[in-house]
Structures are given as structure tokens and as C-alpha cells.
Amino acid sequence: MEDIIFGKNSVMEALISGDREINKILISKNIHGDSKLNKIKELARENGIVFQFVAKEKFIPYAQYNHQGIIAQISPVQYKDLDEFLKETKGENLSVVILDGIEDSHNLGAIIRTCVCAGVEGIIIPSRRNVQVNAVVEKTSAGAINHIPIIKVNSLVNAVQKLKNSDWWVVAADAGAEDNYYDINYKDMNFALIMGAEHAGVSKSLLKLSDFKVKIPMLRNFNSLNVSNALSAIIFETVRQKLQK
Amino acid sequence: MEDIIFGKNSVMEALISGDREINKILISKNIHGDSKLNKIKELARENGIVFQFVAKEKFIPYAQYNHQGIIAQISPVQYKDLDEFLKETKGENLSVVILDGIEDSHNLGAIIRTCVCAGVEGIIIPSRRNVQVNAVVEKTSAGAINHIPIIKVNSLVNAVQKLKNSDWWVVAADAGAEDNYYDINYKDMNFALIMGAEHAGVSKSLLKLSDFKVKIPMLRNFNSLNVSNALSAIIFETVRQKLQK
Numbered sequence A, B: 001m002e003d004i005i006f007g008k009n010s011v012m013e014a015l016i017s018g019d020r021e022i023n024k025i026l027i028s029k030n031i032h033g034d035s036k037l038n039k040i041k042e043l044a045r046e047n048g049i050v051f052q053f054v055a056k057e058k059f060i061p062y063a064q065y066n067h068q069g070i071i072a073q074i075s076p077v078q079y080k081d082l083d084e085f086l087k088e089t090k091g092e093n094l095s096v097v098i099l100d101g102i103e104d105s106h107n108l109g110a111i112i113r114t115c116v117c118a119g120v121e122g123i124i125i126p127s128r129r130n131v132q133v134n135a136v137v138e139k140t141s142a143g144a145i146n147h148i149p150i151i152k153v154n155s156l157v158n159a160v161q162k163l164k165n166s167d168w169w170v171v172a173a174d175a176g177a178e179d180n181y182y183d184i185n186y187k188d189m190n191f192a193l194i195m196g197a198e199h200a201g202v203s204k205s206l207l208k209l210s211d212f213k214v215k216i217p218m219l220r221n222f223n224s225l226n227v228s229n230a231l232s233a234i235i236f237e238t239v240r241q242k243l244q245k
Helices: A008-017 A036-045 A056-065 A080-090 A103-115 A135-140 A156-165 A204-209 A228-242 B008-017 B035-046 B056-065 B082-088 B106-117 B136-139 B156-164 B202-208 B226-241
Strands: A002-006 A021-030 A048-053 A070-074 A095-099 A122-126 A152-153 A168-175 A192-198 A212-215 B003-006 B021-029 B051-053 B070-074 B096-101 B122-126 B150-153 B169-173 B191-194 B212-215
Touching: A002 A008, A002 A056, A002 A135, A008 A021, A008 A070, A021 A036, A021 A056, A036 A048, A048 A156, A056 A135, A080 A156, A080 B122, A095 A103, A095 B070, A103 A135, A103 A228, A103 B226, A122 A156, A152 A156, A156 A204, A156 B096, A168 A204, A168 A228, A192 B156, A192 B226, A204 B150, A228 B051, A228 B070, A228 B106, A228 B226, B003 B056, B003 B191, B008 B035, B008 B070, B021 B035, B021 B056, B021 B122, B035 B051, B035 B122, B051 B191, B082 B150, B082 B156, B096 B106, B096 B156, B096 B226, B106 B122, B106 B136, B106 B226, B150 B156, B156 B169, B156 B191, B156 B202, B169 B202, B169 B226, B191 B226
Parallel strands: A021 A048, A095 A122, A095 A192, A122 A152, A168 A192, A168 A212, B021 B051, B096 B122, B096 B191, B122 B150, B169 B191, B169 B212
Antiparallel strands: A002 A070, A021 A070, B003 B070, B021 B070
16 A cells, blocks of 8 residues: 655655665656756665656646645555654653644644654554545645654553653643643643644543643633644744753 | 635634625535534524535535635635724734745744734735735634734835834744844834745845844754744743733
């Protein structure tokens, strides 16, 4: 089974990370060369990966994907096992993000990008009632998917328990919380941040397990931040706390 | 000329704001009633706006829009004039966001939502080389478009000059900046935050006019935050500074 990934960033980042087996890269004869394309060809040559220039008609089946005239056939993303992740991930001031019921592929892609930029160690998703990694997620993540483990679990409750048993603290984003997200000191702990579904929020069973519940203050009577934007506000606050003198 | 808006949030927020003339609301006979739908019917009745229950086939032409079985015919968004905006907008600690070449409708919609939640006073877009408000923007904004003026200008350079002449400070997001975004004190000024195109960043002519250039520190060797997520990190830092004791 192979996946197809689309666009210059996706293909380039897959080449850079080297974690996934790339079978073949197809490039439209009609696209203009640029520095990204040159880099892709260079990396492909270095790694002995075939690339072919093909007629633009080859891309018609992928018209919905904003492919920019370049696709690659690649082995699927390997989900990581939580136990394995916890065994390998040792250190201080680490973070993971837990997604509880995110349904939109664009949101998952944007969240993956944001997590990589913010140095998050891994993203935990449940195997049901959450979007899985698909072609739109890969494309929206702009290749970031190749730089962070996605950990799939059968039960988020069990996963949170395991994290707590391994001395991770658990922070849940909850519109009804008393504390604002910036009232918490994220500096001296490993923490997991739980973000909930766009409408329903974080499940009650997970809220109950959380050590902290935090909200983002809303300055207008309009309480509906997109989940990837909410995550960005919170996670970069944790980065600020870690970096600011 | 009328626009069509899609989805429960879009229709509800248009009704709440009352700024735009709604000609008619069409509701699919097949959708389940819920509190949002009840609220929509109640607001429509109060304001003498017609709503009709129609067969789901009526929605086939709008299949691409994730309409949730409800659409409204509505007057188009009225763009605001910058001079008018500046005359009306007086106060301290105000902010506006300037978008320089944002091409993606989903990004513009998400940015509008984030700006409304963060209490931004207005969004300035150029009349060329930037996505304009369209059906996807309206939908992605989840109705937020009805709670913030969109100011369209022919020249961003002139607009920035006008803001500076009116004692607004200008902050540009720039990956090459020395200062991190949280190193600036946003508390005692009115400021305009310029966000650039996904790839090209903020134009040189605008960077030159900016009082501050700020970057978001990246914790991995992957520098490609989605523009709406970058905006969210920065704008909620300004909110934190204003609110935190």
C-alpha cells in the first residue's frame, strides 16, 4: 500500500526527513523550475530516488489536491506506539499535544505544522472519532508530518493515565475554565496539552483527569476560535515562557 | 447583487449583527432541529425575515460549501473606507491587522475569526493581490465576518502612512527579524500588525515603513507556520500583555 503526497513542500520535507520510503516522484513538464524544485531533484539524486517528467494530464486525477505539478508515491505514515514513544522520549520541558475528536483534515494539517514549529515532541490522536492522516492532512501540513511522530491510541483516557504515570502533567483547553492559559507556569514540567473538538470541546472524562484547565480569554462576545488557532496561541505561550529571559 | 452564506454559524451571526440585509433563509427539511437552529428561527421571526423549509435537492448546487442544510441570501459585505474607519475609531490600546498578499480563502476566514476573538478593531486588505471576501471566507469565518470591519484600500503603503500619521505604530511579522514577537510592549499604543503572504512574507516597502519587525522563534529546523496560526500566536500575546496583571 502506498500513499500519494502532493506539492513541493510535502515532497521536499519527505526527502529531507528520509523516514519514509519514496518509490517515485512525478513532476509535470509544465511547471517552472525554482529553488525548491532544484532542491527536490538534488535530494532525489543523492538518495537514488527516481523522478520522472510527465505530461500535465497525468495530474488530472489529483486536481482536487493543489498538487503544484508534483506528486510522490510514498510509504504511508507510520503511527507510533505510545509506550515506545514514552520509552524513547526522555528530557525536561517537553510537550505533547493530544487531539480529542478533531474532524477537519485542514485543522489537523495546520496543527501538525504548528506543533513542529513549536518543538512539540509528538501528537496523540485516538483511532476513532478523529480524522486520521490522509492526503489533505499531508498537504496542509506542508511536509511537517515528516518531522513529528503521530501516536495513535485506542483510548485517550488510558493514554492520559499512562502519561500521568510517567510524570507528565496534563493541561486541557476548556472554554469554561477559570484560569487563562498564560496563568500556568509551563517551564518546569513535561506536559500534555489536550485540545478538543471544534464544537464539543474536550470530553468530560479527560477534563476530569487533567491537572490544569485553561481558557483563552475572548475580547468580544464571540467565542469561536478555530482549534488550530487556539492551539497556536497556547503552545507559543509555552515557548515564550521557556525562551524569554 | 446578493451573496449566499452557508451554515448555521454564518447565518446566526449575520442575524445577530443585523448589519446586512437578509432576503431569505432556506432550511433543508432533512436537518435535525437543535438549539442553534431554534435561535436562527427565533431571530428571523423577530426581524421579520422569511425562512422556508425546502427539499434537500435545493442544496445540490452548493454541495462544495459544507452548508449544513441552511443557507441565506444576504447583501454582500460592505467594505469600509480607511478614512471613515480612522475617524470613527478612537481609543487606547487598539489594534488593526493588515494582510499583505494572503491568497487562501481558508486562511482569510480563520484570520477573521481570530481577530474577532482577540478584539482587533479592523482588518485592512489591498484591493489587488489578496483574496477578497467570498463564500468560503464567510463560511470559514464562522460568522465572525459580521463582527469586524474589513477595510479595502488601493495601496497598503498609503494606508500604513495614514495610520502612522494618525499615531498608530506599525509592527511587521518578518521571519528575518531580530526581536521575538513577545519582546515588544504592545500595551501603551495603538498598533497595526502586518502579516505577509504565506511564501513571500511582508513586502519590502512595508517593512521599511514599520516601526517594529518581529519574528516567531522556531524550535525545530522547520520554518513554515501557517499565516493564520502565526497571527494567532502574536495577537494573543498582545491580548495577554493587556490583560495579565
